[in-house]
Amino acid sequence: xxxxxxxxxxFLLLTNCGFSPIYKLxxxxxxxxxxxxxxxxxxxxxxxxxxxEKYIDPEVDKKINLEIxxxxxxxxxxxxxxxxxxxxxxxxTTTFNIIYEDNEKKISFSENLPLSKFEDVFEExxxxxxxxxxxxxxxxxxxxxxxSAMK
Numbered sequence: 442x443x444x445x446x447x448x449x450x451x452f453l454l455l456t457n458c459g460f461s462p463i464y465k466l467x468x469x470x471x472x473x474x475x476x477x478x479x480x481x482x483x484x485x486x487x488x489x490x491x492x493x494e495k496y497i498d499p500e501v502d503k504k505i506n507l508e509i510x511x512x513x514x515x516x517x518x519x520x521x522x523x524x525x526x527x528x529x530x531x532x533x534t535t536t537f538n539i540i541y542e543d544n545e546k547k548i549s550f551s552e553n554l555p556l557s558k559f560e561d562v563f564e565e566x567x568x569x570x571x572x573x574x575x576x577x578x579x580x581x582x583x584x585x586x587x588x589s590a591m592k
């Protein structure tokens with residue numbers, strides 16, 4: 442008897458906790474984005490544009506003009522006894538100039554990630570490229586949250 446009451450109580454508690462998904466309606470996440478200009482780190486900008494494509498719908502009435510400015514740096518954080526780098530800090534900063542209904546807004550996002558040196562240079566470059574893609578995806582998600590709040 443006690444197990445049934447506990448089970449019912451837990452079920453009611455979990456179903457009525459007020460949870461609602463952030464992206465409940467996918468139609469709210471479509472924008473008429475027009476990318477006017479990109480500057481800076483070309484690879485990250487290319488990844489950002491690729492990730493933005495799934496949110497672009499030219500049939501949406503109000504146009505949002507974007508300018509994307511990205512900086513990227515790979516800073517030596519640690520060195521061994523010989524002076525060779527053993528660790529890096531990857532810093533990507535993207536600034537979006539958003540023009541929406543005659544209002545201009547500037548939003549900037551920054552991501553920092555550590556990177557250990559690989560023995561194989563090709564593997565390190567490949568891994569760094571994957572990190573740039575992940576950074577771009579995080580930045581796009583933050584931008585979409587901001588754009589949906591502007592709507």
